[in-house]
Amino acid sequence: xxxxxxxxxxxxxxxxxxxxxxxxxxxxxxxxxxxxxxxxxxxxxxxxxxxxxxxxxxxxxxxxxxxxxxxxxxxxxxxxxxxxxxxxxxxxxxxxxxxxxxxxxxxxxxxxxxxxxxxxxxxxxxxxxxxxxxxxxxxxxxxxxxxxxxxxxxxxxxxxxxxxxxxxxxxxxxxxxxxxxxxxxxxxxxxxxxxxxxxxxxxxxxxxxxxxxxxxxxxxxxxxxxxxxxxxxxxxxxxxxxxxxxxxxxxxxxxxxx
Numbered sequence: 001x002x003x004x005x006x007x008x009x010x011x012x013x014x015x016x017x018x019x020x021x022x023x024x025x026x027x028x029x030x031x032x033x034x035x036x037x038x039x040x041x042x043x044x045x046x047x048x049x050x051x052x053x054x055x056x057x058x059x060x061x062x063x064x065x066x067x068x069x070x071x072x073x074x075x076x077x078x079x080x081x082x083x084x085x086x087x088x089x090x091x092x093x094x095x096x097x098x099x100x101x102x103x104x105x106x107x108x109x110x111x112x113x114x115x116x117x118x119x120x121x122x123x124x125x126x127x128x129x130x131x132x133x134x135x136x137x138x139x140x141x142x143x144x145x146x147x148x149x150x151x152x153x154x155x156x157x158x159x160x161x162x163x164x165x166x167x168x169x170x171x172x173x174x175x176x177x178x179x180x181x182x183x184x185x186x187x188x189x190x191x192x193x194x195x196x197x198x199x200x201x202x203x204x205x206x207x208x209x210x211x212x213x214x215x216x217x218x219x220x221x222x223x224x225x226x227x228x229x230x231x232x233x234x235x236x237x238x239x240x241x242x243x244x245x246x247x248x249x250x251x252x253x254x255x256x257x258x
Contacts, residue, residue, distance in 0.1 A: 092244070092245035093242050093243065093244050093245070094114060094118060094119070094120075094242070094243040095240055095241075095242055095243075096112040096113055096114040096118075096120075096144075096240065096241050096242075096243055097112065097113045097239065097240055098110055098111070098112055098238060098239055098240065098241060099111045099112060099113050099143065101236055105173075106152065106173055107147075107151055107152070107153075107173070108134075108147070108148040108150045108151040108152075108154075108171060108173065108175075108235070108236070109137065109145055109146060109147050109148065109151065110145070110146050110148070110236070111143055111144070111145055111146075112126075112143060112144050112145075112146060112241060113142070113143055114142075114143070114144060114243060115139050115140045115141050115142045115143045115144050116139055116140070116141050116142075117141055117142055119245075120136055120139050120144050120243060121136065121139060122136055122137065122138065122139055123135055123136060123203060124136040124243055124244070124245070125203070125204050125205065125208075125243075125244050125246070126146050126241050126242065126243055126244075127208060127233065127241070127242050127244060128233045128234055128238050128240075128241055128242060129242075130209065130232045130233050130234060131208060131209030131210055131211070131231065131232035131233040132149060132156065132197060132204060132208045132209065132210050132231075132233060133146065133148060133149065133233045133235055133238070133241055134146050134147050134148040134149050134151070134154065135147060135154075135203065135204075136243070146241070148171065148235055148236070149169065149171055149178065149210070149231060149233075149235075150171040150172065150173065150174060150175065150176070150177065150178065150231060150235060151171045151173065152170075152171050152172060152173040153171070154170065154171045155168050155169065155170045155171075155181075156168070156169050156197060156203070156204060156210065157169075157197065157198045157199075157200040157201050157203075157204075158180070158195045158196065158197060158198055158210050159195070159196055159197070159198040159206075160189055160193050160194070160195060160213075161193065161194045161195070161196055162189075162190075162193050162194070163187075163188055163189065163193070165183070165187060165188070165189065166198050166200070167180045167181060167182055167183050168180070168181045168182065169181075169195060169210055169211065169229060175235070175236060176230055176231060176235070177214075177228055177229075177230065178210070178211055178228065178229040178230070178231060179226070179227065179228060179229075180195075180213075180227040180228075180229060181224070182224055183224055183225050183227050184223060184224060184225065185218040185219065185220075185222075185223070185224070185225045187225065189213055189216065189227065190213065190216070191213050191214065191215065191216060192212055192213060193212065193213040194209065194211075194212055195209070195210040195211050195212065195213070195229055196208060196209055196210055197210060205244070205246050209232045209233075210229070210231065210232065211229040211230050211231045211232050212229060212230055212232065213227060213228075213229050214228050214229055214230045215227070215228040
């Protein structure tokens, strides 16, 4: 031992013995190493799966929130459009929310969340940011029924902006169609002509957009042509509508009351 300690006579033998026994040490230590490796990899896999599921949930939540933000942005644009329409009207206005649309295929009506308690009255004009939608048909304490200009029982006096020609636009029950009555075959109107309320009858204030001429079919066997128009208002696609009070009508009522 002293000779080996001082002169290292057995160092070579120890090296050979260590080399000889290394496979046995590796085999003995393999289960521990394998367990540590499996534990580390399994833990990482579980962590990755958990993180992936969490990211999927967060992604889904963010997509839902994005859809809501887009809906809010669209709603804000609609409300700004209504505000702009009310400023042009220069009359008393009230924004109402559409609660439901009548599913009867032969009528065009909708329910709004404003009624007697809000000053709504029968025959009151209803508009959106693009033009006339219709008028109030029935009034309840907290809701009202609107009849749209496309309803078969609805008619509104209109005027062609380009020519000044007056006629009547009636609903046909279709979602997006109006028919113009009593227009001669040689009336001079053209496709694309804009229609506005004429103010005749006192039901609607003059100058509000109604629609555009979409088709003109002269009828040789009759004195009047078949003329179709497309409403400018979005009608059954609106979530909010605008109720208007005609200033002149209000003043007239006040004078009659006095």
